[in-house]
Structures are given as structure tokens and as C-alpha cells.
Amino acid sequence: MYILEGSVSHNDKSYEPKRILVSKQAELCAFTMEANTTVYIFGGEVFPEERIIHWNFVASEKQMIEEAREKWKNQSFPKVPGETDFVPLPK
Structure with a gap:
């Protein structure tokens, strides 16, 4: 996931814009987006x-x-x- 603007949080940790987050575990794909947040989500075969x-x-x-x-x-x-x-x- 690429965070273009705004912020995303997961397990009390916040991630700011211009970050790439990679998860290899499906349960880590649950997150909270702050208002006015834009993200791009990519997926597929490894x-x-x-x-x-x-x-x-x-x-x-x-x-x-x-x-x-x-x-x-x-x-x-x-x-x-x-x-x-x-x-x-x-x-």
C-alpha cells in the first residue's frame, strides 16, 4: 500500500504520507485511515x-x-x- 496523503494506523502505530507498507500476512491488512487519506493498494502473486x-x-x-x-x-x-x-x- 502506498500512502499518498493523510495517514493510516494499525495496532497503535501511525504511518504518514509518502510511505510504502508491505504485508505478507493477510491479518495485517486491517487498518484505519484518517479523514482525507488517499492510498493506493497493490496486490497479487509474490x-x-x-x-x-x-x-x-x-x-x-x-x-x-x-x-x-x-x-x-x-x-x-x-x-x-x-x-x-x-x-x-x-x-
């Missing part, structure tokens, strides 16, 4: 291989993540038309 997530990068190999990190730092990705700001890579 991938046979592990997925590695770092910020906006998702891959099945750590080397691909490292390459994407370097490309982002060097601003080597194609530019988004009309976008002039650069968001630094989080630590």
Missing part, C-alpha cells in the same frame, strides 16, 4: 525472486539499484519536460 527497494528504485538485483542511484546523482536520466527542479537522492 514474485519468485526478491525485490530490492531504495527510494523510487525497484529492482531484482542490487547492482541495478546502485547503477540507478549513480545515474540519479549524476542527473543522467532523461529530463521530464517542463521540470526544472532536481530532488537529491535521500541518504
Whole structure:
């Protein structure tokens, strides 16, 4: 589940916007959303291989993540038309 805006809580723990929550157990999929919360829920078969997530990068190999990190730092990705700001890579 991706929390776009608002917040979600489960077992007295609150999760804020711009977070991805992953549950491998169905009973953990019960949650409370605060007013004006928008979430995206994704589901399906589990991938046979592990997925590695770092910020906006998702891959099945750590080397691909490292390459994407370097490309982002060097601003080597194609530019988004009309976008002039650069968001630094989080630590």
C-alpha cells in the first residue's frame, strides 16, 4: 500500500504520507485511515525472486539499484519536460 496523503494506523502505530507498507500476512491488512487519506493498494502473486527497494528504485538485483542511484546523482536520466527542479537522492 502506498500512502499518498493523510495517514493510516494499525495496532497503535501511525504511518504518514509518502510511505510504502508491505504485508505478507493477510491479518495485517486491517487498518484505519484518517479523514482525507488517499492510498493506493497493490496486490497479487509474490514474485519468485526478491525485490530490492531504495527510494523510487525497484529492482531484482542490487547492482541495478546502485547503477540507478549513480545515474540519479549524476542527473543522467532523461529530463521530464517542463521540470526544472532536481530532488537529491535521500541518504
